[in-house]
Amino acid sequence: MAELLLNLSSTAVFLLAVLSLTSSFATIESKPFARVLSPSSMGLTKPKKLSHLHFYFHDIVVGKNATAIRVAKAPTKTAFGAVVVIDDPLTVGPxxxxxxxxKAQGIYVTTSQTEASLLMAYNFALMQGVYNGSSLSVMGRNPVFSDVREMPVIGGSGVFRLARGYAEARTSRYDYNTGNAFVEYNVYVLHSDSLVQSLKLIFTFG
Known part of the structure; x- marks a missing residue:
């Protein structure tokens, strides 16, 4: 009799364990693959703040403190196919x-066989005021000898969550001997303003 009760008890414990595991798996599997959230649940508002940033981009190819380093080159007689990694300073003035x-951090690639045109893929990693620690991501075509080049801002982080906009680049100075370039940027972005409002700060470059 004692042996039968022991066996029944063991069986009951086993069944409870199986039921518990089944319940756990059911809970895990019941979580949806994707769901719609309210932006306010993550502290976000609709992208309604328009920010204008103005600064100068310094692309130093040759010099003691070079900030643009070529890391790859296609086997061609032209510049086509070169890949450059950058860590270029962004400053208030020229x-x-x-x-x-x-800093502008990322890469650019020479993508045309007939003109000086680059594919730019980089982040503006910002370091001042309310924008410290935030970034903007830019990816687009840059025909470097055009007077004005426009590239899309495709996203951002920190203050610039949900950012979209564009960056206008104008060459301020270019050294044909070294390839060093100094470029003026005007960047216009729409983004969530909840973080800016919570800090109650206004910061402008310049």
Missing amino acids: DIDSKLVG
Whole structure:
């Protein structure tokens, strides 16, 4: 009799364990693959703040403190197919020694066989004021000898969550001997303003 009760008890414990595991798996599997959330549940508002950023981009190809390094080159007699990694300073003024507000970090690739045109894929990693720690992502075509080039802003982080917009680039100075370039940027972005409002700060470059 004792042996029968022991066997029944063991069976009951086993069944409870199986039921518990089944319940756990059912809970895990019941979570949806995708769902729609309210932006406010993540502290976001609709992208309604328009910000204008103005700064200078310093692309130093040759020099003691080069900020643009070629890491690959196709076996051609032209510049076509070259890949360059950049960590270019962004400053308030055209002088490289003026106030540093961020870095342009990423790559550019020469993508045309007939003109000086680049594919730019990089982040503006910002370092000043309310924008410190935030970034903007840019990806687009840059025909470098055009007077004005326009590239899309495809996203952002921090203050610039849900960002979209465009960046206008104008060459301020170019050294044909070294390839060093100094470019003026005007960037216009729409983004969530919830973080800016919560900090109650206004910050402008310049």
